Amino acid sequence: MTRRGLGTARWIAEGLPGAEVLGRAGRADDADATFSDTIATLRSLFAAGRPIVGVCAAGILVRALGPVLGDKRAEPPVLAVGEDGASVVPLLGGHRGANALAREIADTLESLPAVTTASDLAFGVALDEPPAGWTLANPARAKQVAAGLLSGERVRIDPALHWLQGLPQAAEAPWHLAASVETPGDRTAALVYHPRALAVGVGCERGCDPEELTQLVRDTLAEAGLAEAAVAAVVSLDVKMDEPAVHDAAVMLGAPARFFDAARLQAETPRLATPSEAVFREVGCHGVAEGAALAAVGADGRLRLAKRKSRRATCAVAEAPGPLDAGAIGRKRGSMTLVGLGPGDPVMGTAEAAHAVDRASDLVGYSLYLDLLGDRAGGKTRHDFQLGEEEARAGHALDLAAQGRDVALICSGDPGIYAMASPLFELLARENRADWNRVAVRVVPGISALQAAAARIGAPIGHDFCTISLSDLLTPWDQIQRRLQAAAAGDFVVALYNPVSRRRTWQLGEAQAILSAHRLGDTPVVIARQLGRPEERVTVTTLAELDPARIDMLTVLLIGASTSRAIQRGDGGQWVYTPRGYAAKHTESGGHAAKQTSNNQSGDAA
Template identity: 50%
Template sequence: MALKPVILCLNRAGEATAHRIASLLDAPVHGREARVDKADLFFANALDHARDLFAAGTPIIGICASGILIRGVAPLLADKTTEPPVLSVSDDGKVVVPLLGGHRGANRLAGQIAESLNATAAVTTAGDLALGIALDEPPAGYRLANPQNAKQVMAGLLSGKRYKLAGMFNWLEPLAAAPNVETAPAQPITAGYAPSCTLYEINEGNPDQQTACLTFYKQEFTLGLGCARNADPSEMWQAVQATLQEADIVPEAIASVNSIDLKADEPAILNVAAKLGVPLHLFTAEELEAETARLANPSDVVLAEVGCHGVSEAAALAAAGPKATLVVAKRKTANTTLALGVSPELLTQLKGRPRGRLSIIGIGPGQSSWRTPEASKLVTEAEELVGYGLYIDLLGPLAHGKTRSDFPLGGEEDRCRYALEKAGEGRNVALICSGDAGIYAMGALVFELLDRDVHGVSDAARRIEVVSAPGVSALQGAAARAGAPLGHDFCAISLSDLLTPREDILKRLHAAAEGDFVIAFYNPVSMRRRTLLAEARDILLKHRPADTPVMLASSLGRPEEHIRYRNLSDLQVDEVDMLTVVLVGSSRSKLAQLGEGPRMYTPRGYARKIDGDLAGVAE
């Protein structure tokens, strides 16, 4: 999913340029507080803001010095094949510099902006400068079959080696004009074969020697699939492979896999889409029934089962558009059907809807630097954010411009049901949780709802993709602030008896106390629950010393963060609230008095081992 760029404006001198670019790209302007008058969103710190956007995979166009953006994203640089475009533009709009992601859209954006502003695009990518195009980034509707060869081939072109281009697509014309590139006719197109262009090195000394080449295909074909419930993925994949081979169609020419929405969760269909590396698009029975007149094999049996006269043929035709025809009519195996459609036009805007996705996201305690890049990326990709309002607010700029559905505390099941049903409509939904979504949060409830036979969610919601993104839990955040209290065995216990019987909580408290675990107490108190924390303290005092260290960590990772230590015997309920994590040490936990203050740790036994080893040496 291509994300819309964000225009960063740091001062009033660049405001006019920022809004001109925003109008050109239909993109939002994010402005520095107190230094910019008009913006869609304001931020306090440019480096932090750029870093958050970059971590989420958002293209950044900064109206500022290049160095600001470089310093902002430098800690996150790792893989140039996945990083988003980053560009800097001078305040007066006269110079546009693609800094990162040149072949992932930055050079193209730079050219587009420069043309609109009558500016200079300072493109430094060697291939783009010499060839005028990026061979590893074909435009929509085309696919490079062997991207692993791109670096070697472009290096050869730049070093002056001679190449031959067999076939021609319009966007490759700048390459054909290069002095060391010859052109030749493309391979004759047989029935069903996709148009292709191949660039390969001319080896005059040894014409038979194989060298790295680049082959581009035009994506004109759509694959329609149907199957019995839980059909064997290998059966369908073998049928697809055999059909493509018989029809003389390469897999790279397939633009999409398509089916009826009832099959959105079929492993066999999902497997084919994954192996082909193309999106799965879905259609309702009504949409497929509209294709009946064009079907080669309409079936009343299929109509009775799913509400349309055909699935595979209808899906292939619906995806390829009104001018499409069938290249391969319905093929059947014991449990699967497939068909191939072809469009006379380049398939750049895929029809149908994608499979719905629900991302269950733990955003950590609230500090953006503790939020994982995966969590930020999933939030950025989501169309709608669902969660407790405070947690969504903690996302800051990542939540800007998105549909959000806030739910109060206590509305957890309603919150999860709503998120599932919205995803069931084909939307990309993010369920926002603090800490880690799988630890005392919404992850378990989502899967419980999906697993219920009754009182569950709709069939459409059961067919969605569910993604769980880990987050820094309150337990981990508190432990990091403390020092290393979890250096040995530990456990976590929720003291909320709203969902867990009080008797069960007391059993767990006694077991943890006897086991001498370090204990993290979640949900320690509320306005109405004031007794269990005191009971827990008294139970623990029967098994560990009165001076056992206890850490109280409130509002972790937020400006109002408050850390303090107490002896177990001095723990008071009134200084704890629902935003506090209580970490109780084991009988071996200690407080080290350091220059910056006390640090809590639980030794694992290395000192005893070292002392024993030294004693053995002495003997």
């Protein structure tokens, strides 16, 4: 909430991957994002299930969230941290990660966590907060077991539950703390923990209905009495990496999708229950579903359920001796997100762009654009390129993503406006490489120079407009000339990108002459230079007074239509706007109303 608190928040965030620092507007404006309504912001985060660390008085969090508290088993962790970092207090979600988070933050700040949960204090462990790789099947019973332990009762504990071995135990105890991949059923005296030890192998025809595969997976697990929460990964052949049905099955189970090449699956042939020559001829291995499941659980694992079929899909389940590390299984589908940063100032970037950068493992782009990311690029692998190497950048980003990495290809402005989107998709279409085609590609829009310039000066693009690049490096000048003539004849507001460069000095003068033949010399022209950067300057001149010699490559020009107007501001500057016709509409409405009133009066008199 304050400048001092922002420093502590930054310190905490450095130790929490993916953390975003939100600051109160006017007090902590250089946070990752700002808010003005504290209560609304906290409630929105809480409703979205996002863990909240408030570097503020605990009372602020209590008053904000008290009215929206519901099921404690569904609430995210909420912690209060003193501005000086000396106190870390988990307020909500103690057994949903808040206690563990408090200890982690306290280690970072070299302070003490104020954990107050009874079972944590008595035994140093929470029954309903198992470690990574485990899931508690029936958390509602944890409270009963904890109460019994606190009153002196003992429990029976399976050896696999290593983190609970310090609890009081007895062979004939009433409660059983069990480790199992099977659903608990009616085991009322058991607290069942599922190890993420199952791998669900799947195969399907191209374009299989996702609902068919997800239903087959559910039915297969249910048939064997296996818990969905015990699934560590959904696995398949790498040619299925871009198959929506496979990813839908993974989302349904809350597990990642992982993939193997045909050679790895073929190595599992001796362990297959239902090898198929037809499958071998088609994809190069004797079994996809069984082979992938067995490859995932390793040599010590076993096939728990042989291949089951539906009309267009297959499913098999294998079990490992203990929890699996999904990150070490096969290869994930890589992603490549083309991110538009906007003009340059971080506050003019979108939250979606910031999130895309945060989740990326690798950043690819022109060095200047990567530098604009500042601290956000920390901990990520940079791949720097020079200006003009657009296709090389796109190809390198796709190569990295094809290896299973999460890549952000960075550009300024909006990727689709004279930026990286076009060369990227041209490259994909021309090369048509199988490994690139399996990559999950996404484009995140950004604020373009056109939009930023317009916002700075008023509303010059309030009516129809077009954008034209004056660079003839890739587009012949006669084609650019025809577009300028069409825009001039059509009376569009024209945004000119790439107006000049060191080698291209005459094109802007030509464009000025073409537009001047169709509109008056006093037509307003907005000159926007270095938008979103410390050197930013936005000025207004006229079409007649525009001096091409004073324009450079870091400038975008907005040349008004015949209806565009410049008006004086109180501070001596100018606004520029292009009316859409509301004044005429207002006049027509007023005239119609006056006529209607006159008619009504006449009728009354008659």
